[in-house]
Amino acid sequence: xxxxxxxxKSTILTLLKxxxxxxxxxxxxxxxxxxMDRVTIYRVLNSFCEDGITHxxxxxxxxxxxxxxxxxxxxxxxxxxxxxxxxxxxxEKVECLDEEVTLTLPQGYVKQTISSWVTGxxxxxx
Amino acid sequence: xxxxxxxxKSTILTLLKxxxxxxxxxxxxxxxxxxMDRVTIYRVLNSFCEDGITHxxxxxxxxxxxxxxxxxxxxxxxxxxxxxxxxxxxxEKVECLDEEVTLTLPQGYVKQTISSWVTGxxxxxx
DNA sequence: TATTTAATGCAATACCGTTGCAATAATACA
DNA sequence: TGTATTATTGCAACGGTATTGCATTAAATA
Numbered sequence: 537x538x539x540x541x542x543x544x545k546s547t548i549l550t551l552l553k554x555x556x557x558x559x560x561x562x563x564x565x566x567x568x569x570x571x572m573d574r575v576t577i578y579r580v581l582n583s584f585c586e587d588g589i590t591h592x593x594x595x596x597x598x599x600x601x602x603x604x605x606x607x608x609x610x611x612x613x614x615x616x617x618x619x620x621x622x623x624x625x626x627x628e629k630v631e632c633l634d635e636e637v638t639l640t641l642p643q644g645y646v647k648q649t650i651s652s653w654v655t656g657x658x659x660x661x662x
Numbered sequence: 663x664x665x666x667x668x669x670x671k672s673t674i675l676t677l678l679k680x681x682x683x684x685x686x687x688x689x690x691x692x693x694x695x696x697x698m699d700r701v702t703i704y705r706v707l708n709s710f711c712e713d714g715i716t717h718x719x720x721x722x723x724x725x726x727x728x729x730x731x732x733x734x735x736x737x738x739x740x741x742x743x744x745x746x747x748x749x750x751x752x753x754e755k756v757e758c759l760d761e762e763v764t765l766t767l768p769q770g771y772v773k774q775t776i777s778s779w780v781t782g783x784x785x786x787x788x
Numbered sequence: 789t790a791t792t793t794a795a796t797g798c799a800a801t802a803c804c805g806t807t808g809c810a811a812t813a814a815t816a817c818a
Numbered sequence: 819t820g821t822a823t824t825a826t827t828g829c830a831a832c833g834g835t836a837t838t839g840c841a842t843t844a845a846a847t848a
Contacts, residue, residue, distance in 0.1 A: 540794055540845045561835090573797050578836065580795090594724050596777040620765060625774060633768065637778070639746060639761055644785030648751060651722035652763070652778040659770030666814045666825055687804090699828050704805065706826095 539587065544572045548580050549589070558593060558603035558630040593630075595623055596653035601630050618650045626661035665713065670698045674706050675715070684719060684729035684756040719756075721749055722779035727756050744776045752787035 551567055552559060565577055581602055584590040590602045620633040637652045656662075677693055678685060691703055707728055710716040716728045746759040763778045782788075 537794070538846080542795060542845075544796075574835090575798080575837080576796060583795095594722065596720065596775070598720055598724055622767075622771070635765055635767075638764070639780060641748075641761075641780065641782070642759065642785065644788055645748070646783040646788045647780060648782040649722070650778075650780050652776070654765060654767065654773060654776050656767070656774040657772040659768065662770055662772045663825070664815080668814070668826065670827075700804095701806080701829080702827060709826095 539583065544576050545580050545583075547571060548577065548584075552590065552602065552604050558601035560595075560599045560601050560628075560630075562599070563628070564602070593621070594651070595621070595630060596655065597623065603630075618652075620652045620654055622658065623653060623655045624658040624661055625655050626657055629658055629660075631658075665709065670702050671706050671709075673697060674703065674710075678716065678728065678730050684727035686721070686725045686727050686754075686756075688725070689754070690728070719747070720777070721747070721756060722781065723749070729756075744778075746778045746780055748784065749779060749781045750784040750787055751781050752783055755784055755786075757784075 547568055548564060551564060561577070561581070564581070565574065568577065581590065581592075584602070585592050588605055591605055593601050593603060595601055618637040618639075620635050620637060621630065622633050623630050633654070637650050639647075639650065641647055673694055674690060677690060687703075687707070690707070691700065694703065707716065707718075710728070711718050714731055717731055719727050719729060721727055744763045746761050746763060747756065748759050749756050759780070763776050765773075765776065767773055
């Protein structure tokens with residue numbers, strides 16, 4: 537299926553680019569309220585994820601955030617680098633921290649994925 | 663409000679004790695299917711959390727797990743120790759790892775909570 | 789410009805957790 | 819032990835969120 541460019545897609549893509557950080561479903565919904573149907577937002581975001589334009593991350597608050605794939609390879613997203621994610625509880629900003637997650641699993645354990653979240657105040661909000 | 667002991671509560675409590683690990687809502691629901699109403703399970707689990715009998719943890723798969731409070735103090739649950747949580751993708755077991763999460767935040771950042779999840783195979787499943 | 793079919797909006801559906809309410813039953817007390 | 823109180827339960831209804839079906843619209847291509 538060959539994708540088509542539409543106003544809805546451009547709007548959401550621009551939104552993500554301008555934000556510079558990951559945006560949650562609600563945040564996106566709020567910003568494009570009235571411009572398009574709720575269902576369209578779901579479908580656009582899903583298609584972005586399928587096409588490797590964005591990836592979907594589940595934050596520690598149970599919400600999904602969408603972030604542009606910048607350093608993501610074909611198979612794996614950048615998120616396999618096992619770094620911490622930060623979520624500001626004041627401004628709701630979500631970002632990746634440089635700090636790597638280091639972990640030694642007990643004998644006999646095999647690691648697949650790591651999801652590490654820190655909440656708090658970012659440098660702007662503290 | 664003085665709590666009362668009921669078959670529903672005993673059943674779920676026994677389930678958690680026997681399991682030895684944290685159980686998700688669905689797992690509990692599956693195991694007591696037919697014995698009690700869906701709503702009752704929600705209410706029992708909520709009351710357990712309110713009473714400090716269990717705590718509720720959000721796993722990296724977006725599901726809530728319920729675990730007996732063993733070393734939990736009055737105010738804070740044991741989970742404030744910033745340790746890793748492990749979820750086996752084969753047997754679905756969820757457990758706390760001894761390994762502590764160490765992290766140095768960038769200048770100006772303030773830490774509130776940490777949620778660190780590792781998925782993979784446990785020693786029994788690897 | 790005409791054709792093809794991806795994308796959209798709307799309505800309907802599914803899923804998950806909660807709430808209202810009447811009926812039930814666990815506890816306290818006479 | 820029997821009765822009164824009220825926490826608990828089941829059922830139905832609700833609210834929020836994500837998905838699906840389908841007719842319509844419009845992006846891409848010839």
